[in-house]
Amino acid sequence: MKVLLYPFSLLYGLVMWLRNRFYDKGLLTAVEFDIPVIAAGNLSVGGTGKTPHVEYMIRLLKDYYRVATLSRGYNRRSSGYILADAHSTAADIGDEPMQFHAKFPDISVCVGEERMLAIPQLLGDEPYTQVVLLDDAFQHRSVKPGMNIMITDYSRLFTRDHVVPFGRLREGRRGYHRADCIIVSKCPPHLSLSEKQALEKEINPLPHQRLFFTTLQYGALSDMMTHQPVEVPQPATVLLACGIARPEPLLNELKQRYDQVYLLSFPDHYYYTEKDIAKIKKECSDLPGTEKIVITTEKDAVRLQLLKGALAEQNLQIAVMPVEVSFLFGEAELFNNFIFDYIGRHLPAPGQ
Structure with missing residues (x-):
């Protein structure tokens, strides 16, 4: 039965390819902002471990910059732009934004389907915001982030997948070209160097792209x-x-x-x-x-x-x-510096 879905997968992939080409050629407008905007997302439908990676960046940045997260607020029971406050619930803003809000009450958390409109509203409500983390925005191309982070599951690499409904990809594999950074998530904690090298060869990152490998670490109940x-x-x-x-x-x-x-x-x-x-x-x-x-x-x-x-x-x-991510092969500092270097091109370095 799945084979019968392949023509629909080709059709959907063509539609997404045309849409991306329109953005690449400037036929569809993408808005840029003056402050650092980092988008974290994936090519596939759910399950790549995106949320703990966003939390990692929140922990990394919140003591140095005024950080805000912007999500669509998937499956929430509301609509439009909402800035989380003390009365917000998962029904209002969605489960992942509510998780950010509960764990990091000192940052701004907001939701909005139209991110190109939500970011100006956020900056109007929180004018001192310095860094915006866009949650699950890899395909939301109406906003052009300064940095695109693409996350792919070790057990379901995008290189081995197909476009929905035949597979789980939201667009063709070549969409990874837009990423500045690729993270292979949910790796075995003792991933060997030889397997890392094999995955690097399979993914074949472009010259400007950085490739990292992370694993999940579970905490105390x-x-x-x-x-x-x-x-x-x-x-x-x-x-x-x-x-x-x-x-x-x-x-x-x-x-x-x-x-x-x-x-x-x-x-x-x-x-x-x-x-x-x-x-x-x-x-x-x-x-x-x-x-x-x-x-x-x-x-x-x-x-x-x-x-x-x-x-x-x-x-x-x-x-x-609870769950957090840990970077393998001692590359956490490399990733941290990669993020800080990007932000530093727009804002003073921490402590200056």
């Missing part, structure tokens, strides 16, 4: 509501309840930590209902063993927190597993 550390007695039975594009890396991590791990999967960016809370409670209760715990992701947590009443009614404790 905390209670979803109180944010206090959670200790899990061993042996433990774990129910991973989550709605993310690719739960496999987290599932594998949990299987290394705990004796028995079960997955209860929901659609990506899913908004939970009270029935779902009851289902999670029952699934956990039915698992074998005496020590049981429900674990979810940070992205799911901001959506689950919309149902505080149902969680309290079910007396359901959920632990959150």
